[in-house]
Amino acid sequence: MTGFIIQNPTLEQCLKAVKMGIGARRLLIMLGELRVDYFGRGSSELDYGERLLIVKGDGSLLIHRPTNVEPVNWQPPGSLYRAYVKRGLLVLEAYRKRPEERVRVTFRRVSLVGVYHLKDGAEFKLYTAEEVMKKAFIKRPDLVEKGLRVVMEEKRLKAGLVDCFCVDSSNRPVVVEFKKDRAGIEAVDQLSRYVDELRRGNPEVRGILVAPSITKEALERVRSLNLEYRRLDVRRCIKVLESMEEPIKPLEYFES
Amino acid sequence: MTGFIIQNPTLEQCLKAVKMGIGARRLLIMLGELRVDYFGRGSSELDYGERLLIVKGDGSLLIHRPTNVEPVNWQPPGSLYRAYVKRGLLVLEAYRKRPEERVRVTFRRVSLVGVYHLKDGAEFKLYTAEEVMKKAFIKRPDLVEKGLRVVMEEKRLKAGLVDCFCVDSSNRPVVVEFKKDRAGIEAVDQLSRYVDELRRGNPEVRGILVAPSITKEALERVRSLNLEYRRLDVRRCIKVLESMEEPIKPLEYFES
DNA sequence: CGTGCCAGGTGCCAT
DNA sequence: ATGGCACTTGGCACG
Numbered sequence: 001m002t003g004f005i006i007q008n009p010t011l012e013q014c015l016k017a018v019k020m021g022i023g024a025r026r027l028l029i030m031l032g033e034l035r036v037d038y039f040g041r042g043s044s045e046l047d048y049g050e051r052l053l054i055v056k057g058d059g060s061l062l063i064h065r066p067t068n069v070e071p072v073n074w075q076p077p078g079s080l081y082r083a084y085v086k087r088g089l090l091v092l093e094a095y096r097k098r099p100e101e102r103v104r105v106t107f108r109r110v111s112l113v114g115v116y117h118l119k120d121g122a123e124f125k126l127y128t129a130e131e132v133m134k135k136a137f138i139k140r141p142d143l144v145e146k147g148l149r150v151v152m153e154e155k156r157l158k159a160g161l162v163d164c165f166c167v168d169s170s171n172r173p174v175v176v177e178f179k180k181d182r183a184g185i186e187a188v189d190q191l192s193r194y195v196d197e198l199r200r201g202n203p204e205v206r207g208i209l210v211a212p213s214i215t216k217e218a219l220e221r222v223r224s225l226n227l228e229y230r231r232l233d234v235r236r237c238i239k240v241l242e243s244m245e246e247p248i249k250p251l252e253y254f255e256s
Numbered sequence: 257m258t259g260f261i262i263q264n265p266t267l268e269q270c271l272k273a274v275k276m277g278i279g280a281r282r283l284l285i286m287l288g289e290l291r292v293d294y295f296g297r298g299s300s301e302l303d304y305g306e307r308l309l310i311v312k313g314d315g316s317l318l319i320h321r322p323t324n325v326e327p328v329n330w331q332p333p334g335s336l337y338r339a340y341v342k343r344g345l346l347v348l349e350a351y352r353k354r355p356e357e358r359v360r361v362t363f364r365r366v367s368l369v370g371v372y373h374l375k376d377g378a379e380f381k382l383y384t385a386e387e388v389m390k391k392a393f394i395k396r397p398d399l400v401e402k403g404l405r406v407v408m409e410e411k412r413l414k415a416g417l418v419d420c421f422c423v424d425s426s427n428r429p430v431v432v433e434f435k436k437d438r439a440g441i442e443a444v445d446q447l448s449r450y451v452d453e454l455r456r457g458n459p460e461v462r463g464i465l466v467a468p469s470i471t472k473e474a475l476e477r478v479r480s481l482n483l484e485y486r487r488l489d490v491r492r493c494i495k496v497l498e499s500m501e502e503p504i505k506p507l508e509y510f511e512s
Numbered sequence: 513c514g515t516g517c518c519a520g521g522t523g524c525c526a527t
Numbered sequence: 528a529t530g531g532c533a534c535t536t537g538g539c540a541c542g
Contacts (some may be wrong), residue, residue: 001287001306001367005263027308027322029285031257031372041436041535043383049376050257052283054308058323066283066374067314069330070522076325076537101535111257114368116287118322120305127299130518156541158473159441160516180297180519184531185415189445190517215530217414297520326537332522354528357520386533412526416531436533440516446532471515518539527530 003027003116011085014110018083018092021115025057032110036063036073040101046072048108053092055081057118061094061103075103129180129234133210134163136237137176139244141166143237144176144210144230159193173198174206180234183211188221195227259283259372267341270366274339274348277371281313288366292319292329296357302328304364309348311337313374317350317359331359385436385490389466390419392493393432395500397422399493400432400466400486415449429454430462436490439467444477451483 003026006013014030021028030053036046051072054062061075075094082093090107134153141148147169155165164176175198177191187209195207209222212233222229259282262269270286277284286309294300307328310318317331331350338349346363390409397404403425411421420432431454433447443465451463465478468489478485 001289001365003287003367005261005368007261029308031259031370031374033257035378038535042385044535045381047378049378050374051376052285052310052374054320056320056323060323060325062320062325064310064312064318065376065380067312067316067333068523069316069318069327069332071325072380074325074535077323099535109257111259111372112261112370114287116367118287118306118308120307120321122291122303122305124321124328125301126520128519129298185449186442186445189442189449193441193445217530294520300520324537330520355520382535384534417526438515515542521536523534
């Protein structure tokens with residue numbers, strides 16, 4: 001990792017670092033007292049306060065307040081930058097075309113500016129809950145219903161993308177939709193759209209919503225739309241998969 | 257803004273800074289070569305690479321790679337921390353109960369550690385597109401249909417939260433749902449749920465989906481469900497509001 | 513490029 | 528706490 005940092009830089013030093021850092025597609029970090037104006041898909045205003053600003057090599061901009069995971073303002077990768085000093089203020093503007101959006105950051109004071117070159121070629125491997133459920137179901141469809149056979153994963157309909165298209169023990173087509181979290185009304189409607197489309201060709205089509213739990217309203221709707229709900233949680237699925245292949249290991253227990 | 261920064265700290269210095277920073281609910285910034293293991297709602301693995309780590313005073317954790325707006329791993333506010341040195345590695349663990357989740361960050365090298373206390377009391381004012389549309393509509397319901405009168409904003413039904421409940425020129429009730437972006441099928445279904453519930457009491461109830469545009473499938477569904485679609489974009493709404501009160505000013509044109 | 517859909521979504525506000 | 532939902536959602540995969 002190469003880079004440098006300047007504490008309490010002068011505005012000129014700072015401007016130079018900013019231009020150099022962004023120009024060289026490095027990681028730029030700044031701590032200072034700043035305000036933010038944004039206009040684009042929406043618009044926002046944030047008066048002066050002490051915050052952390054980050055510009056990444058791909059043109060992403062992040063402005064973080066002292067709390068929360070989400071940045072208060074940001075700009076996506078590919079944004080273009082302009083920086084200048086005006087009346088004792090350091091201004092950094094990020095611009096993106098399509099959709100047209102601008103973020104303007106005005107620094108009243110800069111406590112820290114750093115420019116670093118990060119090397120990071122590692123692959124990020126994420127195991128999502130839905131992926132786990134689906135995998136376990138494909139290996140063991142009886143987790144949902146005895147005699148079920150998977151015909152297609154990811155069947156594409158006009159109404160959208162079906163998670164699993166199956167046939168039951170009496171050869172009736174079954175659409176299976178997975179939700180990793182408690183299923184709400186939108187989940188039922190989503191399944192309903194698929195089943196509706198298929199029932200036009202064959203009124204025998206069944207629809208099963210598979211989730212660890214379901215809201216009261218959603219369950220009512222499942223019944224009124226002649227669909228079905230089967231409980232299945234991720235924990236169970238992990239166990240099933242562990243017994244069949246290399247496990248997804250949890251971290252060991254956290255003590256304190 | 258008070259704080260300090262150490263470049264190329266020893267592991268011991270680093271551990272001390274981390275403990276102190278998190279303990280005092282300060283902003284902690286670290287640059288280094290690290291790996292991340294996560295287990296909770298999902299699970300993930302990321303081998304060593306050079307990244308930026310941030311812990312905020314509220315317990316939020318962010319780990320940023322050199323690209324993208326989103327952190328590769330994170331932990332929400334309120335997380336609990338544990339840090340220690342083991343076999344020449346600095347380990348930082350963030351834990352949250354409910355849902356139970358753990359992130360473990362293992363540093364192989366630390367290039368920078370900083371602890372700062374940020375003061376930021378400013379109010380963030382965001383003007384969202386949906387808000388703008390709604391405001392404009394309330395001032396000028398004829399933007400959607402002549403003779404429309406707003407009875408209630410945000411009417412609560414079992415089926416959900418209606419954006420605007422209105423009456424038309426012939427006293428028929430009208431449910432109006434706004435979408436700031438191109439309306440898709442879910443938007444139609446959402447409106448449909450509200451209208452369904454109300455039509456049980458009064459089959460005359462109308463439902464209007466208001467959006468800048470609509471997908472082909474969604475428009476078909478609007479028709480088949482006996483609902484309506486009216487085009488309205490945010491630009492037009494801004495103009496209407498500008499002519500009536502203090503404008504939401506865009507930043508001036510961006511040159512470079 | 514648009515369209516659809518998931519996400520460890522996060523955040524906000526309601527009951 | 529649970530539920531409903533918007534978000535400058537971001538990000539990905541696919542036609």
